[in-house]
Amino acid sequence: MSAEGPEQRPERAKFREMKEGTAEDWALIAGHFREFAGGVAGRVLEHLRLLDGDFGGFPVDRLEHSLQTATRAYRDGRDEQYVVMALLHDIGDTLGSFNHPDVAAAIIKPFVREQLHWICQQHGHFQGYYYFHYLGIDRETREQFRGSPNFEACAEFCEKYDQASFDPDYQSEPLEFFEPMVHRVMARPLATLYSMDDPDAAEAAE
Ligand SMILES: [Fe+2]
Ligand SMILES: [Fe+2]
Numbered sequence: 044m045s046a047e048g049p050e051q052r053p054e055r056a057k058f059r060e061m062k063e064g065t066a067e068d069w070a071l072i073a074g075h076f077r078e079f080a081g082g083v084a085g086r087v088l089e090h091l092r093l094l095d096g097d098f099g100g101f102p103v104d105r106l107e108h109s110l111q112t113a114t115r116a117y118r119d120g121r122d123e124q125y126v127v128m129a130l131l132h133d134i135g136d137t138l139g140s141f142n143h144p145d146v147a148a149a150i151i152k153p154f155v156r157e158q159l160h161w162i163c164q165q166h167g168h169f170q171g172y173y174y175f176h177y178l179g180i181d182r183e184t185r186e187q188f189r190g191s192p193n194f195e196a197c198a199e200f201c202e203k204y205d206q207a208s209f210d211p212d213y214q215s216e217p218l219e220f221f222e223p224m225v226h227r228v229m230a231r232p233l234a235t236l237y238s239m240d241d242p243d244a245a246e247a248a249e
Contacts, residue, residue, distance in 0.1 A: 076237075084229035087150060088222060091130070093137050102209045105136055110215040111208035117216065119203065127151070127228040128159040129204055130221050132166055143167070153232035161193040162200050169201040 056068035094105035101108065113130035121129070128151055135146025148164035155163075168185045175182040188194050 084226045087131065087134065087229065088218070088225055090137070091134050091218070094133070097136070099136075102211050105133055106218070107211075107215060108208050109133055110218060110221070111210065111213050112204045113221055114213075114215040115204045115208060116200075117221075123224050124155045124159055124228055126221065127224055128155055128163050129200070130225065132163050132205065153235050154229050155233070158193050158196055161191075162197045165193075165197055166201060166205060169197045170205055172198075172201070173206045 054071060056064065056072055058064045058068055091109065092106065094109060097105045099105065103111065109130055109132070112132065113126050116129040117126045131151055132147050133143060134150065135143035139146035144164050144167040148160055151163055152160050165185075165188060168188065171180065172182050172185055175184065185194075185198070188197070
């Protein structure tokens with residue numbers, strides 16, 4: 044039996060255009076999706092490690108900043124979803140140089156409560172309160188959110204954890220400490236684009 048033979052080829056859907064797809068095709072794809080989606084926490088952790096050694100002029104590199112932010116939140120008694128949001132809040136720095144909070148917010152959106160998603164998405168405006176004025180930007184851009192029920196929570200995240208986490212002498216927990224938390228939080232989506240007609244996903248979302 045040749046390794047090149049058709050027996051060795053992974054089974055694939057038969058369509059060339061989606062409109063030719065069949066239930067059989069989609070059962071096959073759904074099976075692959077479940078397996079692949081189950082590995083999302085591992086892929087996110089792998090991507091977070093890309094921040095290692097990336098200083099960008101800051102006193103600590105971006106991985107240490109992430110670990111320090113998460114460690115401070117953890118030691119302050121925050122729950123697991125919060126700590127994971129803190130750990131991942133800057134993961135978008137590599138791919139979203141001009142909108143990094145959007146990248147992180149999109150990644151955590153299915154797995155955390157709405158307020159944590161909001162904090163993650165808007166933290167750039169709130170963090171700006173501490174430095175925008177040095178760059179000729181209005182430091183009060185966070186004021187556009189003053190009426191939001193999440194304003195104080197986001198201001199608190201930045202004050203207590205994010206802006207405070209550039210200390211080279213702080214003893215942060217290592218990434219391994221947070222890995223099980225990331226796996227637990229990302230094990231099951233609270234909400235997903237695909238849960239409507241998927242009994243497995245619906246069950247997982249319960
Ligand atoms: Fe940030
Ligand atoms: Fe940050």
